[in-house]
Amino acid sequence: MSTIRERRITDQGLEIGLAALTQDRIREAVQAIRNSETGAKMKVYHETCMRCGMCAPACHFYVSNDNDPSYAPVAKVHQTMTRILNGEDIGPQDVYDFAQIAYTECNLCRRCAFYCPVGIDIGYIMSTVRRFCYKLGMVPQYLNDTGNSHASTMNQMWVKEDEWTDSLLWQEEEARDEFPHIRIPLDKEGADIFYSVIGPEPKFQTQLIYQAACIMHVAGLDWTMPSFPGWDNSDMSMYIGDFETMGRVKKAHFDAAQKLKCKRIVMGECGHAFRSVHDVGNRWLGAKDSPVPIVHSIKFFADLIREGKIKIAYKIDDPVTIHDPCNVIRGRGLMDELRYVTHALCSNVIEMTPNREYNYCCCAGGGVINCGPPYKNSRVQGNRVKAEQIKRTGATIVISPCHNCHSGLEDIVHGAKIDAKISFLGDLIYPQMEKPAHFTEPAPCNGGGHV
Numbered sequence: 001m002s003t004i005r006e007r008r009i010t011d012q013g014l015e016i017g018l019a020a021l022t023q024d025r026i027r028e029a030v031q032a033i034r035n036s037e038t039g040a041k042m043k044v045y046h047e048t049c050m051r052c053g054m055c056a057p058a059c060h061f062y063v064s065n066d067n068d069p070s071y072a073p074v075a076k077v078h079q080t081m082t083r084i085l086n087g088e089d090i091g092p093q094d095v096y097d098f099a100q101i102a103y104t105e106c107n108l109c110r111r112c113a114f115y116c117p118v119g120i121d122i123g124y125i126m127s128t129v130r131r132f133c134y135k136l137g138m139v140p141q142y143l144n145d146t147g148n149s150h151a152s153t154m155n156q157m158w159v160k161e162d163e164w165t166d167s168l169l170w171q172e173e174e175a176r177d178e179f180p181h182i183r184i185p186l187d188k189e190g191a192d193i194f195y196s197v198i199g200p201e202p203k204f205q206t207q208l209i210y211q212a213a214c215i216m217h218v219a220g221l222d223w224t225m226p227s228f229p230g231w232d233n234s235d236m237s238m239y240i241g242d243f244e245t246m247g248r249v250k251k252a253h254f255d256a257a258q259k260l261k262c263k264r265i266v267m268g269e270c271g272h273a274f275r276s277v278h279d280v281g282n283r284w285l286g287a288k289d290s291p292v293p294i295v296h297s298i299k300f301f302a303d304l305i306r307e308g309k310i311k312i313a314y315k316i317d318d319p320v321t322i323h324d325p326c327n328v329i330r331g332r333g334l335m336d337e338l339r340y341v342t343h344a345l346c347s348n349v350i351e352m353t354p355n356r357e358y359n360y361c362c363c364a365g366g367g368v369i370n371c372g373p374p375y376k377n378s379r380v381q382g383n384r385v386k387a388e389q390i391k392r393t394g395a396t397i398v399i400s401p402c403h404n405c406h407s408g409l410e411d412i413v414h415g416a417k418i419d420a421k422i423s424f425l426g427d428l429i430y431p432q433m434e435k436p437a438h439f440t441e442p443a444p445c446n447g448g449g450h451v
């Protein structure tokens with residue numbers, strides 16, 4: 001069995017935090033976790049865990065590291081939260097260990113909760129360990145940078161307001177070569193759909209905005225995007241444990257949709273953003289559900305196809321498999337909708353084993369991929385089981401409607417030398433949907449201008 005100290009990875013953010021740690025600060029943070037940050041839920045989990053170890057084989061880190069007991073979900077809790085709750089002596093080096101375990105060796109994917117006979121949610125426990133570390137300034141540097149960006153700009157990628165609108169106008173202009181009448185309507189009051197995306201899209205994945213605009217246009221939808229902060233639905237602050245910033249970011253997002261009086265928020269293909277809007281951030285703000293109805297794009301696309309608003313012109317016959325992003329499958333139950341859309345687009349779908357809510361996590365989520373290059377090797381090694389799952393299917397396309405999964409799976413197939421490409425649903429819908437002639441006819445010569 002390895003130990004976390006033997007696996008230590010040097011991280012500048014953690015080193016800086018470590019230098020400022022004192023025993024008094026640690027004691028204060030322990031008291032905060034014990035007295036005000038947790039309640040009955042944590043107490044019940046702490047007191048009902050039987051140390052049976054049934055959660056161990058559920059965790060991709062454990063399985064992919066040759067069943068090393070140190071990676072078992074219960075062992076991660078035992079090395080961290082159990083010590084906090086038991087009031088054990090915790091020193092600065094221990095807090096470094098806690099941070100490495102909680103931020104980089106657990107994706108908060110909640111697969112283990114499905115195998116625990118008493119339903120203990122270790123994702124919740126590890127997110128509370130992160131909260132403890134955050135209170136002590138012990139956050140991996142790359143992840144912390146995304147949190148600083150959220151706090152300063154209300155988006156994850158330091159995108160300035162004029163860069164955001166420039167990206168949208170640029171994509172609209174590009175799309176006009178194909179669809180002369182297309183618009184990306186900005187700040188349209190009363191629109192049916194407020195469409196939101198994550199920070200990386202305007203930064204380096206603008207083709208996803210292009211595709212979404214084309215799909216909305218062909219489906220004839222009444223939609224808009226805001227020109228002001230609140231457009232980014234992502235939330236790395238949630239994963240840092242900085243719940244105060246998470247709340248501000250989520251409020252900006254809901255406020256933007258409400259200011260424009262939109263009827264619903266449709267979110268792009270992202271898992272963690274959905275968790276933050278639909279499960280965690282909304283509740284932190286005190287909403288029973290969500291202040292504005294939320295639709296993930298899996299469900300959105302399924303409805304468009306089912307209602308005939310977009311028609312699929314042809315199916316591809318390449319072997320395709322499906323990765324089930326945990327935040328929208330275990331977290332929201334969209335597994336059947338994901339398969340409905342996939343089968344509408346592909347004639348040769350081969351399921352991974354296990355699949356649906358029992359599918360393994362991609363090992364990138366929970367903010368782990370955002371911890372950056374220092375942890376890339378441990379992340380890829382921590383998901384050998386996913387590489388084996390994909391390889392067994394023989395698929396050349398892996399559908400993954402989640403940004404983090406997408407990036408993580410690219411590393412996995414590359415690392416395992418699997419000849420497969422990772423695809424969003426939009427990557428297939430856009431080229432395969434019917435584009436009736438009246439959409440592609442040249443625009444009349446009447447000026448133009450933006451809403």
Ligand code: SF4
Binds near residue numbers: 059060072111
């Ligand atoms: S990575 Fe997932 S399965 Fe492993 S301990 Fe964390 S929540 Fe559980």
Ligand code: SF4
Binds near residue numbers: 073
């Ligand atoms: S399966 Fe549940 S009860 Fe058993 S060790 Fe894991 S968390 Fe504890």
Ligand code: SF4
Binds near residue numbers: 109271328
């Ligand atoms: S990145 Fe995808 S599979 Fe991984 S934790 Fe997030 S939603 Fe789950």
